[in-house]
Amino acid sequence: MTTATVALARAADTARLAPSVHNTQPWRWVVRGARLELYAVTGRQLREQDPAGRLMLLSCGAALHHARVALDAEGWTHRVERPAAEPLAVIHAEAAGSVDPHAMHRLQLLLIRRTDRRVVSDEPVAPDVREALVDAARLGGARLQVLSRDQVLELAVMIEHAGDAQRHDVRMIAETATWVGGDRPAGTGLPDAVIPAELPLTTVAERDFGVSGTLEAGAGHDNAAAYAVLYGDGDEPADWLRAGEALSEIWLAAIHRGAAVLPLSSPVELDFTRQALRRILGEVGYPYLVLRLGTSDPDHAGPAHTPRLPGEQVIEIVD
Ligand SMILES: Cc1cc2nc3c(=O)[nH]c(=O)nc-3n(C[C@H](O)[C@H](O)[C@H](O)COP(=O)(O)O)c2cc1C
Incomplete structure (x- = not known):
């Protein structure tokens, strides 16, 4: 070789x-x-x-x-x-x-x-850190918009709708169950250790995987969390690949600055919520993923690594 x-x-x-x-x-x-x-x-x-x-x-x-x-x-x-x-x-x-x-x-x-699904600490993500993440998205080939308070409330409603639709869809439930909890294909999926024992109190709901894990998610509220949309100019496979590169670049920049990232994809999985997300962006681009941003608790290493x-x-x- x-x-x-x-x-x-x-x-x-x-x-x-x-x-x-x-x-x-x-x-x-x-x-x-x-x-x-x-x-x-x-x-x-x-x-x-x-x-x-x-x-x-x-x-x-x-x-x-x-x-x-x-x-x-x-x-x-x-x-x-x-x-x-x-x-x-x-x-x-x-x-x-x-x-x-x-x-x-x-x-x-x-x-x-x-990925850290625990409640974020009370310390807001500093403006210079947000700026650095926006720059990282651009460097990675996409864009990131940090949402205003009003937009976050709109997002919360949208994620609630997506969650409701998915909770009543038996095929989606069965699909999620394949990858989450005990009976997963070896080396893949989410073990109990990274799934909250109880869904934490949040403004924007976390994904409900339909099972209780063993992760102590924390008793607080994620009031200090910021929410952002990863988006770009096109909605084609080449754009999605670039957006993934941008996601990894953002994550890297976040860890470097003590910030925690939680991707939330349910609003982009359904056409009606993806269109609503697009309206939040002012129709300037196509949304790929929502990110919750928070400040990591420096006293805890965070949840286990997934297989x-x-x-x-x-x-x-x-x-
Ligand atoms: C495109 C994409 C979408 C994701 N959507 C969600 C989500 O909606 N909710 C969630 O809790 N985690 C979400 N995740 C995080 C994955 O579950 C996580 O990356 C995976 O389990 C591997 O764990 P790790 O990130 O800790 O290595 C997403 C990750 C990616 C890349």
Whole structure:
């Protein structure tokens, strides 16, 4: 194996840690010499909640960003090709150079990233942190709008509607149950340890997974939370992939500044709430995901890490 092949295989391995909707990990990597190809695995797509594949490609985009951060950390310059059809993206490793401590720090931040469904602390997200997250979204290839108080109340109503619709949809309930709690496909899904024992008191409801987990979510109220919409100019698969990269870049910037991120996708899963979300944005773009932003409690490490599929199952090396 060449050094490029080894570096790309390692980057794909790091990308296993990326966030994905319901921890479905809907990606597959093929390492071909100095090329790393990313494919979506439609067998792990949520057919009921995500028929268009928006959340699947957001997840793949986050994995793509993770792989790029890993390559940067090893000093590899690279270029990303985005073919019109499959694969979704190809990373070309170009040259190995010296290792930059800043790039290594970025990788370390991604290694400790996790979704935190506990109530956020009472400390609001500082304006400069919000600004940094907006910049990170732009750097990642999408945009982020932090909502005003009135817009948050509108969002709360919308998420309530989405939750009601989904709670009465037996197919959606069955689909969620496949990925959440005890009987999940091995190496995927949400274990009890990351699901709140009781739904916390929040202005905007968290996703009700339909099961009680063992996570102590905290007794407070998330009054200090900010809510933001990740959005962009287009609503095509290439835009969703970019948005996933932006999500990962935002998350990285958030951890660096002690902020916690919780993605909320139920309002983009249904047409009527996605359209309503678009109206909140003033119809200037297409919404991809809602993010709850809060200040992490520095005294607690946060919830457990969720499981991942083994490398052999998601990475193929064809040297
Ligand atoms: C596109 C996308 C949508 C998500 N939607 C939700 C959601 O609606 N509610 C939630 O609690 N978590 C949501 N998550 C977080 C995932 O459940 C989480 O990333 C996954 O379980 C892996 O856990 P980790 O992020 O702690 O590594 C979403 C993540 C992604 C990437």
